[in-house]
Amino acid sequence: MLAFAEPVPITGDIVRHAGIIGWAARNSAKPGRSGPEAWVIQATPDWSTTHLEDSIDSVAERLHAALADQADRPLPTPIYRTAHRWRYARATATDRGALWNAGMRLGAAGDWLLAPRIESAWLSGRLLADQMLAG
Template identity: 60%
Template structure:
């Protein structure tokens, strides 16, 4: 089949790779400027040089045997590395979290800067507007649940309802760089008041450059301050980090706030959704669990459902 996948995050990439290996022609469309999504890495020029921040997912774990096998292959290729500071089973992309998505995209047909606004059934196929004039035999939605609702609602009420049942908690994130190391011995802070997570990004494997921190607020605080100005949020998060340090923070050389409206998802346990008759489906962490591993496994689950009839 000729298959379109809307969303080129880890779930969409995982599904596309398996389907392509099974003989299907797969095209992915993503609204982002490049690989990353919620595994994004932002690079910023500063007075002390180039600084990088993993401002989405901070690390991932590998517990499922199939995903563990994939991680071992990525590790051998230098795409991922262990990060003991976050836990014995913690892994990160190298030199940034988006390295994993970049590596997955290399052998796939991905069109970036392509926002799919609607999916229409036309002459027994599927058309994606406004990004493609051609028709596809099948279409798969691989976006966060809130975005999937809008695409699925006109096509499949049951799938749209499933997505609607999986709200994501927001997350305000501050990316801050300093000319000097701050007075904190730990590279990772968890659950410190309004700080849900803070990490010395520059201490992750494969990183270099200035002292760089990613500070993420708790879902509760983020929800209560969702519409606050980014600069104000950075001020508050920096003040909270300063309260954990044993000496005043040095002057910040980079200060960036980023609001993730759809961060940690309240997930179902379907694995994936697929209508074999109409050839429409959905994948994502919202169908299995709020982890990178779950997103990857969701993509594999749907690919297996599609490919299984061909193996009989």
């Protein structure tokens, strides 16, 4: 995560599939958010695997540089910068969407059934609800 005292000169609030960036979002653009300009940046799975044991400072610097590559002009100096390893955060999705056993009245939903994104967890929940209502 990077935070800045002024807006970052990047068109749009999401960056996807840009060099080592798999996904980045302008967190401060989400509804109801206040505070400084903040970006959450996730590296691609391949880059993350290769650099899993790198230092926090090294990873944060590389992702900062990758975000800067997406800007229309130089980025302001960050007022906050950190990185974290989520070793097991990206599950390999299935094609099931949701799991429902009508006989046991037992179901399961989650991003791990569709894709490794928060919206996939929501969609999976909707699919499970549809299956439950169908019987």
